[in-house]
Amino acid sequence: MNLDSKDPKPKKKFIGFIFAWRGIVEVYKTERNFRFHVAAAIGVVAAGFLFDVTRLEWAVLLTIIPLVMALEMINSSIERVMDYLSPERDPLVGMIKDISAGAVLVASIFAVLIAILIFLPKMISFSWPW
Numbered sequence: 692m693n694l695d696s697k698d699p700k701p702k703k704k705f706i707g708f709i710f711a712w713r714g715i716v717e718v719y720k721t722e723r724n725f726r727f728h729v730a731a732a733i734g735v736v737a738a739g740f741l742f743d744v745t746r747l748e749w750a751v752l753l754t755i756i757p758l759v760m761a762l763e764m765i766n767s768s769i770e771r772v773m774d775y776l777s778p779e780r781d782p783l784v785g786m787i788k789d790i791s792a793g794a795v796l797v798a799s800i801f802a803v804l805i806a807i808l809i810f811l812p813k814m815i816s817f818s819w820p821w
């Protein structure tokens with residue numbers, strides 16, 4: 692099996708999934724923020740089961756969680772592209788990276804607001820079943 696990403700015609704289509712998985716693993720290994728997002732996602736899903744969230748609430752959570760993670764991956768990708776194209780310090784490169792990081796921040800802030808909206812009322816009225 693040829694895993695060289697420069698191969699223009701991978702023999703089997705599913706190899707594309709292996710490349711994509713390799714990208715996810717790379718970001719997980721190298722980006723602390725991404726590992727934080729993964730940990731937060733696990734915590735939110737656990738809280739979802741604990742507080743028995745509705746189907747609509749699951750739909751909202753399962754939309755915002757991968758959105759933040761995907762934006763973090765795109766941000767990491769843009770950082771690498773910029774470092775490759777322009778290894779020297781440059782104000783425009785810095786601005787491009789700032790904007791890209793800002794996109795993650797915007798989604799993250801709204802993810803926190805959504806989590807508060809969904810979980811805070813449930814936490815206030817929560818009582819252990821025993």
Ligand SMILES: Nc1ncnc2c1ncn2[C@@H]1O[C@H](COP(=O)(O)OP(=O)(O)OP(=O)(O)O)[C@@H](O)[C@H]1O
Nearest residue numbers: 770777778779780781782783784785786788789792
């Ligand atoms: N080539 C550059 N020119 C100007 N500013 C940069 C450049 N690279 C990074 N910056 C600034 O640093 C911020 C963080 O960038 P990045 O996450 O790529 O880290 P870094 O500064 O390159 O260091 P490292 O990759 O070692 O963490 C950017 O949002 C930008 O403000």
